[in-house]
Amino acid sequence: MGAGSSAVATKPKIVKGDTVVLRRGKDKGKRGIVKHVFPKNGVATVEGLNVVKRHTKAGATGVKSGGILEKEAPIPLSALMVVDPKTDRPTRVRRTRQADGTTVRVSVKSGEQLLVPAKAR
Numbered sequence: 001m002g003a004g005s006s007a008v009a010t011k012p013k014i015v016k017g018d019t020v021v022l023r024r025g026k027d028k029g030k031r032g033i034v035k036h037v038f039p040k041n042g043v044a045t046v047e048g049l050n051v052v053k054r055h056t057k058a059g060a061t062g063v064k065s066g067g068i069l070e071k072e073a074p075i076p077l078s079a080l081m082v083v084d085p086k087t088d089r090p091t092r093v094r095r096t097r098q099a100d101g102t103t104v105r106v107s108v109k110s111g112e113q114l115l116v117p118a119k120a121r
Contacts, residue, residue, distance in 0.1 A: 004099070009060070010039070010120075011039070011095075012035060012037055012044075012077055012091035013077075013082070013092075013095070014034060014044060014082060014093070014107065015034065015037060015076055015105075015116060016034050016035065016036065016037055016082055017033065017034060017080070017116075018034045018082050018114075019031060019032070019033055019034075019079040019083045019085075020032060020033075020034055020044075020046060020082055020083060021080070021081050021083055021090045022046070022050075022075065022080060023077060023080070023081055023090075024079050024114055025050070025075075025078050025079060026050075027049050027050060028068060030048070030049055031083060032046040032047045032048045033046065033047045033112075034046055034047075034051045034080075035047055035072065038074065041074070042077050042078070043074035043075060043076055043077060044074060044075060044077055044080060045072045045075070046072060046075055046080065047072065047118070048072070048086070049072060049075060050072055050073045050074070050075050051070050051071070051073075052070070052071065052072075052073045053068050053069070054067055054068070054069045054070075054071060055067075055069075056068075056069055057081055060114060069092045073079050078107055082107070082114065084107045084109055084110050084112065085107075085112065086107070086110040086112045087109060087110055089109065091107045091108055091109040091110070092107075092108040092109075093105050093106070093107065093114065094106050094107075094108050094109065
């Protein structure tokens, strides 16, 4: 077990397709849409946030032309906050069980149910 890994991967409150705001770091305050979530590592990649440059050789990892490529690096889930669709402000997320037994994600601030994006379903 590595120093930064947790023993149990809990169900993340952030899912693919959510609009999130970055709470700390060099891109603090910026918003973006979640592309991938890695619950085991506790990180996610967000469109346009934490962009890093990678120097690659031609032919490395299937890239025909080499050079300096820009890509999004993973960000810890603890540094991200879901944006409430109703108030357009950052909010915490709570999971509540409905009468039919299904669980839904709910915004703590407005009580509004957060829609699960079609791709994450």
